[in-house]
Amino acid sequence: MIAEAAGGTPGAALIVVLLSAALTDNILLSRFLGMCPFLSVSRQLKSALGMGLAVLFVTTGTCVLNYWLYVYLLRPLAAYGVPAESLKLILFIVVIAAFVQLMEMLIERVSMKLYYALGIFLPLITVNCAILGASLFMVNNVASGRFGTWQVLTYGFGTGLGWLVAILLMAGIRHRLRNAKVPPGLQGAGITLIITGIMAMAFVIFQGMVKV
Amino acid sequence: MTNPQQQPITRPGRAMLVQLWRENPIFRQVLGICSALAVTNLVFNTALMCAGLIWTTTMSSLTVSLMRNTIPRRVRVMVQVLIIAVYVIVVDIVFRTLFFETHKDIAAYVGLIVTNCIVLGRLEAFASKNRPLASAADGLGAGLGYSLILLSVAAVRELLGFGTLLKNTAWETVVLRGWEPGVYETWWRNWTIMVIPPGAFFVLAVAVWAARAWSLRQEAAAAKEARP
Numbered sequence: 001m002i003a004e005a006a007g008g009t010p011g012a013a014l015i016v017v018l019l020s021a022a023l024t025d026n027i028l029l030s031r032f033l034g035m036c037p038f039l040s041v042s043r044q045l046k047s048a049l050g051m052g053l054a055v056l057f058v059t060t061g062t063c064v065l066n067y068w069l070y071v072y073l074l075r076p077l078a079a080y081g082v083p084a085e086s087l088k089l090i091l092f093i094v095v096i097a098a099f100v101q102l103m104e105m106l107i108e109r110v111s112m113k114l115y116y117a118l119g120i121f122l123p124l125i126t127v128n129c130a131i132l133g134a135s136l137f138m139v140n141n142v143a144s145g146r147f148g149t150w151q152v153l154t155y156g157f158g159t160g161l162g163w164l165v166a167i168l169l170m171a172g173i174r175h176r177l178r179n180a181k182v183p184p185g186l187q188g189a190g191i192t193l194i195i196t197g198i199m200a201m202a203f204v205i206f207q208g209m210v211k212v
Numbered sequence: 213m214t215n216p217q218q219q220p221i222t223r224p225g226r227a228m229l230v231q232l233w234r235e236n237p238i239f240r241q242v243l244g245i246c247s248a249l250a251v252t253n254l255v256f257n258t259a260l261m262c263a264g265l266i267w268t269t270t271m272s273s274l275t276v277s278l279m280r281n282t283i284p285r286r287v288r289v290m291v292q293v294l295i296i297a298v299y300v301i302v303v304d305i306v307f308r309t310l311f312f313e314t315h316k317d318i319a320a321y322v323g324l325i326v327t328n329c330i331v332l333g334r335l336e337a338f339a340s341k342n343r344p345l346a347s348a349a350d351g352l353g354a355g356l357g358y359s360l361i362l363l364s365v366a367a368v369r370e371l372l373g374f375g376t377l378l379k380n381t382a383w384e385t386v387v388l389r390g391w392e393p394g395v396y397e398t399w400w401r402n403w404t405i406m407v408i409p410p411g412a413f414f415v416l417a418v419a420v421w422a423a424r425a426w427s428l429r430q431e432a433a434a435a436k437e438a439r440p
Contacts, residue, residue: 030409032249036329039242086301089323093297097290126289129246129327136320185425189242190417197413204408 014154021158027130028166029200031137034130038167039192041124048171051124052164056157058103058125059134062096063156066135067142067149069095092135097126134159169199224349227338231353237330238361238416239423244330249412251318251366253373256381258366259359260314264303264322266355269331272296273339273351280340292335293326300325314380330354361423365415373406 027033034055041051069091070084078084104122107115125131138155141147147155173195182191237243244265251257272295276283283291304322307315315322325331334354339347370377375388388400405411 032409032412033246033324035246035249036243086304089301089304089326090294090297093293093326094290097293126293127327127329127332129324132327133246133320133324136323140320183421183425185428186417186421189239190421190424193242193413193417193420197410197417200410200413201405204410 010150014150017151017154018158018161021155022162022165023203023206026162026166026203027133027159028163029196029203031133033133034128034163037124037128038163038170038196039189042167042170042174042192045168045171045175048167049164052167054122054125055128055130056160056164058096058100059131059160059163060153060156061103062092062099062131063134063138063159064149064153065095065099066092067138067147067152070139070142088136088139092132093126096131096135100126130159130163166199170195224346227342227346227350228353228356231334231350232357232360236357236361236423237333237354238358239420242420243333244328244358245362245416246324246328249416250409251321252362252412252415253366253369253407254380255363255366255370255378257314257318258362260307260311261318261321261325262355262359262362264300264307264325265328265330265358266352267303268296268299268325268328269334269351269355270348271299271351272331273334274344274348275299276335276339277342277344277347283340288340289332289336292332292340296331296335297326330358361416361419365412365419368415369406369411372403373411375400375402 021027025031028035028038037051037055042048070088074082074084074088074091100122104115107122134156138147138152141155142152170192174192177191177195186194231237234240238245251261272292275295276292279291279295300323303325304315304319307322308319331351334351338350342350367377370379371387375386377385377387388402389398403411406415
């Protein structure tokens with residue numbers, strides 16, 4: 001969601017897109033996407049950082065690719081009676097899976113060190129709903145005529161950044177929580193959900209900052 | 213997830229029951245809540261999501277199980293995701309035709325059933341190794357177990373957040389008439405926090421807590437019973 005209120009220069013509008021994607025519309029805390037890896041990978045700061053960076057990169061890349069495919073392939077085809085709205089789901093998920101696969105191969109060639117750091121998280125990313133979600137919400141904005149390539153690039157980056165920030169915060173909190181006494185039934189997922197709720201409350205406050 | 217000493221479960225009815233409660237995907241494994249939490253402030257939207265997920269898990273489990281010997285191992289995740297996507301598109305088209313107004317709100321989340329971890333998890337863990345009937349039952353059980361928790365979360369959120377049940381449908385009932393100055397001078401005030409995202413996390417956390425505490429107590433009692 002982009003604020004028309006920003007008006008003025010295109011740069012300012014892009015900053016609004018970035019801020020609203022990363023903070024007010026945080027894909028994890030206000031859209032609930034990418035919860036599964038968020039709950040399972042946030043135990044350690046280091047793995048949280050690896051996962052977050054991988055998500056950031058893949059979200060940015062696939063958002064732009066999916067945008068081009070949607071605008072230059074699916075929309076023209078819709079004129080010939082192809083059900084673009086239904087097909088976009090299959091197209092997006094294939095693009096994401098292929099992108100992840102390619103990136104894995106590329107990283108393996110370029111840097112073994114990075115491969116070992118990110119390697120195990122890459123296959124998990126295909127089923128991270130935050131990434132498919134970013135593409136699907138991006139299409140909503142494109143349909144209403146508010147997004148071009150640069151906005152989509154910024155939106156994808158902002159979404160990934162928001163997820164990275166959220167998982168880093170959570171990993172930090174869980175690290176501190178190790179010494180806390182938690183009731184047995186609430187340990188693990190339960191307490192993590194409550195903390196996520198409190199974090200979500202904090203992010204709700206941002207909604208007054210950037211008007212959507 | 214599964215105990216190595218346990219017998220492999222191959223009977224359809226048993227597979228379904230295990231998924232429904234003992235290995236319930238939500239409070240046991242906390243999986244697949246992504247696409248559902250956002251719609252749980254209204255019971256009707258949640259019911260639609262649950263119906264979509266039950267259909268998708270059951271049918272894709274059945275399909276993957278039927279094809280389990282023909283899918284090449286290397287590309288199996290891709291094939292599974294495509295099978296799921298086909299069933300999700302069916303759900304999407306059916307919802308768009310039957311419930312146009314509600315579909316507008318939940319369209320993006322229906323699409324996200326594709327990446328729901330429950331579906332892919334059941335395909336990987338069960339359907340790709342077992343017979344079709346047992347796999348379909350396993351998928352159905354996982355879907356029902358998910359719906360059980362999510363519908364109760366939605367009922368609590370809608371009741372406290374709007375004071376109604378089944379809002380925006382023909383069966384809408386006002387349980388708690390919310391206080392409006394000069395209109396309804398009642399004691400009840402709607403809780404805004406239940407409508408916005410944080411409410412979902414809190415209610416789900418309490419649901420997970422209650423379910424886990426209950427099963428911990430059961431286990432403790434069973435352990436006591438086993439010891440003479």
